[in-house]
Amino acid sequence: MKQYRYVGPDDLRELISPDNCGTPIQRPQDILNWIKWINPKRQHHDEVIATFIINTDGFLCLADRHTEHLVCAGGCAVLSAGEMTFSINPFY
Numbered sequence: 001m002k003q004y005r006y007v008g009p010d011d012l013r014e015l016i017s018p019d020n021c022g023t024p025i026q027r028p029q030d031i032l033n034w035i036k037w038i039n040p041k042r043q044h045h046d047e048v049i050a051t052f053i054i055n056t057d058g059f060l061c062l063a064d065r066h067t068e069h070l071v072c073a074g075g076c077a078v079l080s081a082g083e084m085t086f087s088i089n090p091f092y
Contacts, residue, residue: 003056003077006070015071022053022061022072034062035086046088054080 006013023034035048049065053073062084063072069081 001079003079004081005077006073006075008070012068012070013075015068016075018074020063020067020071021074022051022063022067024055025060025062031062031086035088038062038064048086048088050084050086052080052082052084053078 023030023037025031025034034050038050039048050062051065051067051069051072052063053061053069055061055073056077056079058079061072065083069078073081
């Protein structure tokens, strides 16, 4: 599979730290847990928009929408990157 490496400004690399890399998602419940962690009050929002990457091991990683893809990936190459929107069911 084609891997994509970061080609943007070097100063964004300074934002990378173990504390702000994307959260690995291995099962559906991980998505619900991440949504509760990232948006605990939900403030009447019915959707959550996330930055995502697919790492070179094929795992989905999620981060807050305002996170740079490079940071979500921990500075590593990715198979895919973008934004993902989750619709919130009020009964979850």
